[in-house]
Amino acid sequence: MDSNQNLLSSDLQVDSIAAAHLKETAMWAKLLAIVGLVLSIIIGIFGMFAGTMMSTMTKNFGGSNADMGAIGSGILTVFYLIIAGIYFLLSLYLLKFAVKMKQALLSSDQGNFNASLLNLKLVYRIMGIIMVIYLSFLALAMIVGIGSAAFMK
Numbered sequence: 001m002d003s004n005q006n007l008l009s010s011d012l013q014v015d016s017i018a019a020a021h022l023k024e025t026a027m028w029a030k031l032l033a034i035v036g037l038v039l040s041i042i043i044g045i046f047g048m049f050a051g052t053m054m055s056t057m058t059k060n061f062g063g064s065n066a067d068m069g070a071i072g073s074g075i076l077t078v079f080y081l082i083i084a085g086i087y088f089l090l091s092l093y094l095l096k097f098a099v100k101m102k103q104a105l106l107s108s109d110q111g112n113f114n115a116s117l118l119n120l121k122l123v124y125r126i127m128g129i130i131m132v133i134y135l136s137f138l139a140l141a142m143i144v145g146i147g148s149a150a151f152m153k
Contacts, residue, residue: 014113023105026116030098034089040084047080086130134145 014022036138100116103109 019105022101023081026098026101026105029094029101031097033091033095036094040088040091044081044084044086047077047084050080051077086126090123090126093119094127097123 053073054076055073097116097119100112100119104112104116
């Protein structure tokens with residue numbers, strides 16, 4: 001196959017094999033999305049109580065650092081809620097992909113097919129942004145670690 005070939009002008013079509021793969025992909029995506037939605041809600045609920053639990057433990061065991069424990073518990077709650085929100089959003093887009101792909105394959109509807117691929121693109125875009133942020137934090141941590149190790153000598 002020529003690497004310069006434009007796939008849009010080559011009348012690329014979804015045949016029965018590709019449709020079967022997409023149908024199975026949609027089925028698994030729906031399962032993962034439903035589990036992800038439930039888990040994100042559980043993470044959000046846990047996040048609400050994790051801050052309270054940490055604050056209580058700090059008051060009981062920390063004594064003089066109770067104010068710092070309250071700040072830490074607030075940060076912990078916000079962190080869990082952000083994680084739950086991102087996971088919820090990813091799962092929601094994945095569920096939209098699965099539902100629209102199933103509809104598109106059943107009715108041969110190009111609009112639903114395009115909408116399902118848009119939702120899948122959004123899932124991967126968000127995952128890519130998260131990965132870039134994670135790698136940036138990792139690189140920053142390595143630089144700080146190497147710098148502090150060099151400073152300690």
